[in-house]
Amino acid sequence: MLEIPESRTIADQLNKTVKGKKISRVIAGFSPHGFAFFLGNPGDYSEMLEGKTLGNAAALSGMVEIEAGKMRILFGDGVNLRYYESGSKLPEKHQFFMEFFDGSAVVCTIQMYGGISVFQEGKNENPYYLTAREKTNPLTDAFDESYFLSLFDDVKPSFSAKAFLATEQRIPGLGNGVLQDILFNAGIHPKTKISALSEKDRKRLFKALKKTLKSMTDKGGRNTERDLFGKTGGYKTILSSKTLKDPCPVCGTMIVRQAFLGGNVYFCPICQPLKQRCLDE
Numbered sequence: 001m002l003e004i005p006e007s008r009t010i011a012d013q014l015n016k017t018v019k020g021k022k023i024s025r026v027i028a029g030f031s032p033h034g035f036a037f038f039l040g041n042p043g044d045y046s047e048m049l050e051g052k053t054l055g056n057a058a059a060l061s062g063m064v065e066i067e068a069g070k071m072r073i074l075f076g077d078g079v080n081l082r083y084y085e086s087g088s089k090l091p092e093k094h095q096f097f098m099e100f101f102d103g104s105a106v107v108c109t110i111q112m113y114g115g116i117s118v119f120q121e122g123k124n125e126n127p128y129y130l131t132a133r134e135k136t137n138p139l140t141d142a143f144d145e146s147y148f149l150s151l152f153d154d155v156k157p158s159f160s161a162k163a164f165l166a167t168e169q170r171i172p173g174l175g176n177g178v179l180q181d182i183l184f185n186a187g188i189h190p191k192t193k194i195s196a197l198s199e200k201d202r203k204r205l206f207k208a209l210k211k212t213l214k215s216m217t218d219k220g221g222r223n224t225e226r227d228l229f230g231k232t233g234g235y236k237t238i239l240s241s242k243t244l245k246d247p248c249p250v251c252g253t254m255i256v257r258q259a260f261l262g263g264n265v266y267f268c269p270i271c272q273p274l275k276q277r278c279l280d281e
């Protein structure tokens, strides 16, 4: 799944690789997929895009949006985007194929589920898309400590740290992937209730969130995900399925994996103790 660091990496790579290229051919929905979602009729996409020149690509939370004249192409967080140079062997199965006049191509596949949308600028009312556009991105300076602390105002005290960070589109693009290392770096157990987090804990969580996401982005995404060229990211995840068998890098305790709120959480029981109540205040 693309989250904030990976969508930014892929948008940057698209800008260096395909920006300014003219689209010669588009095929959408070629290989049947039960969980591929298209806005409108994918059969119309070729007419909407062919002959257009690609403009800027931008990351919107975990999504990537590319300008193509007055059209926009939006790839959801479950879409794999790959670039192929002219003459490369292309994959036979795909959900979205876009070729350029120089023979190069961007080919997209969907693993679990994912959305691909082509629409005229301003004509996409999808609530996830609109929220991702409106909300402050954690990689920007506008996402500062006071903004982060204000996010706690509208959350039930019984919410867990995981639910606070990764549900209800509070911070779009922050999902169950990047969440693990943010909480590890903050020393906060994923199940700790918001009511048990002191002001100090919240500020530490803010610092960990900013620092972790920046590091992941600077290194081209996490090593559990792939970029536009099919390479895994340079950020070594501390807590993920890749490191489950490794001891905690700080204290050497075995990492614990538990199913919690639709997905696994990973944590070190020593470095991330489960606080039952707020002790610092």
Ligand SMILES: [Zn+2]
Residues within 6 Å of the ligand: 248, 249, 250, 251, 252, 253, 268, 269, 270, 271, 272
């Ligand atoms: Zn530890």
